[in-house]
Amino acid sequence: MEKQYKCHKISGGKVSGELLFSKDGMCFYLIEPKNGKIIEKEHCLYGQSxxxxxxxxxxxxxxxVVQADGMYQLKMTGMNPAGMIVVNADTTLAASAIILDAPMVNKMEENFYKDLHDGDMVELDAENGILRKL
Structure with a gap:
C-alpha cells in the first residue's frame, strides 16, 4: 500500500526526489550556485548539496533580497532543490517560492517526520497537498 501524507500548498507544482532533512534554517544565499552545496560553516548540512x-x-x-536572490541564483544554474517542505513559512520565503515557481508546502502530517528520513524517494504534489513515498 502506498504511503501518503497531507500537506498545505504554498507554491504549486509536482516533483519527485530524494528527501534531505535539515534541523537548521536555510539561507539560500549561503548555498553555492555552481554545485548547490551549503557553504554556511555552522549549518548541519554544511558541504552537502x-x-x-x-x-x-x-x-x-x-x-x-537575500532569500529571493539566493533561490534565483540556484534556479538559474539548475542547482535548486526540486521542492521544499518548511515548518514555518514566513512571507519572504513563501513569496520567493511563488515568484520562482518552486514547489513548496507546509503543515505536514506529524507522521511524516517520524516515518521518513534522508534519502527516501518521494513525490511531492504541492498543487493537491499530497506527498507520496515511492
Whole structure:
C-alpha cells in the first residue's frame, strides 16, 4: 500500500526526489550556485548539496533580497532543490517560492517526520497537498 501524507500548498507544482532533512534554517544565499552545496560553516548540512532534493527545513533565514536572490541564483544554474517542505513559512520565503515557481508546502502530517528520513524517494504534489513515498 502506498504511503501518503497531507500537506498545505504554498507554491504549486509536482516533483519527485530524494528527501534531505535539515534541523537548521536555510539561507539560500549561503548555498553555492555552481554545485548547490551549503557553504554556511555552522549549518548541519554544511558541504552537502541540495540540488534536485526535496528539502525539509524548519524556516528561512535572511532578508527578502537575500532569500529571493539566493533561490534565483540556484534556479538559474539548475542547482535548486526540486521542492521544499518548511515548518514555518514566513512571507519572504513563501513569496520567493511563488515568484520562482518552486514547489513548496507546509503543515505536514506529524507522521511524516517520524516515518521518513534522508534519502527516501518521494513525490511531492504541492498543487493537491499530497506527498507520496515511492
Amino acid at each position: 541540495i540540488a534536485g532534493k526535496i528539502l525539509v527545513f524548519p524556516y528561512g533565514k535572511g532578508s527578502s
